[in-house]
């Protein structure tokens with residue numbers, strides 16, 4: 499199994515372009531199912547999760563693949579979709595597959611999608627997805643680990659999520675575009691990935707208002723047309739690379755990203771002592787100064803993203819003073835802590851809170867990736883740990899970061915992948 503080997507001590511300096519957003523791409527791929535024809539996504543990241551979604555779309559009867567235009571362009575022809583079952587072995591591999599449920603039941607009136615089950619970071623139920631689809635008139639049954647949803651035509655409705663759910667909002671939003679009449683989604687997620695999905699759906703002919711607010715209004719239409727869309731830069735990859743600048747006391751500019759999508763991350767980097775500049779196409783972090791402990795609380799957008807929690811914690815292990823990191827979104831998202839402790843970090847956990855006391859230095863050691871973002875946090879720590887840090891199970895990293903070692907090496911990191 500691949501391992502990534504990092505030798506710590508190099509400051510990261512330079513400029514790097516971020517790839518297209520993984521989480522946006524997965525939702526946009528599912529939305530292609532709503533239209534009879536070929537949708538094209540430019541600037542899509544070459545990731546394991548995107549390949550898993552391609553496999554699922556093909557299993558549903560769509561023609562879906564990378565086309566050779568740029569190596570980052572996806573073509574999805576949903577005109578031939580004739581199978582409405584998303585099997586357990588595919589959904590289990592990549593839980594965002596569950597987002598085909600809304601489009602399938604909206605366009606075809608029929609869907610049988612495996613429940614995604616939990617994952618390393620939490621139980622991650624889908625009750626809110628089902629609540630939303632039932633509000634639109636879908637008949638939902640749970641049978642043998644599958645969600646069976648049928649409808650003779652969805653009806654617009656007013657619904658309120660009990661909690662903020664990104665993929666739940668996206669699933670229901672996609673379904674609502676083809677529901678008769680008006681749908682109001684209260685307590686909607688405000689993440690940029692919801693906004694970008696609404697942008698693509700609107701290009702397809704959907705009538706959506708106030709995406710990005712917690713109250714989205716949709717007027718259903720008869721059908722949607724396929725479109726071409728360029729995926730936004732990945733705000734979490736951008737934040738991860740900027741955190742790498744902070745932890746190595748470097749000077750890095752990331753491009754291909756709208757900095758307003760990661761304002762809360764940039765704010766925390768400023769607060770701990772980094773200098774942050776933003777421009778139309780990116781952001782720059784210079785971190786050669788004194789860094790201090792801060793308080794980080796993860797929350798739905800525009801709060802501090804849970805997907806950046808492991809990465810900021812890695813930075814905080816070496817600042818002057820203590821920090822508190824509170825994980826409010828997922829119930830088990832501190833699995834990077836024992837691994838960071840193996841590198842010499844001084845962290846103590848109490849429920850949803852991690853207390854981080856800055857230490858002088860970290861020492862390289864073999865560590866194991868447990869989930870996508872935990873892996874990123876371990877990589878960041880390895881960039882400054884004295885000696886060699888060997889990160890195993892890097893398939894977790896490849897799910898969400900395209901060629902991360904090449905990007906870090908281009909900034910001066912001593913890093914390589916051992917197959």
Ligand code: EPZ
Nearest residue numbers: 521594622623624625626627662663664665805827828870
């Ligand atoms: C999306 O997951 C992202 N994944 C996650 O990124 C991200 O961490 C998460 O949003 C939060 O920002 C994709 O977009 C593919 P949620 P999602 O539904 O939508 C609970 C990464 O590293 N919940 O917003 O599945 C849930 O258990 C990944 O890129 C219910 O209780 O997350 C969690 O505690 C990891 N019932 C909270 O809500 C539901 O029906 C937020 O989850 C749905 C969710």
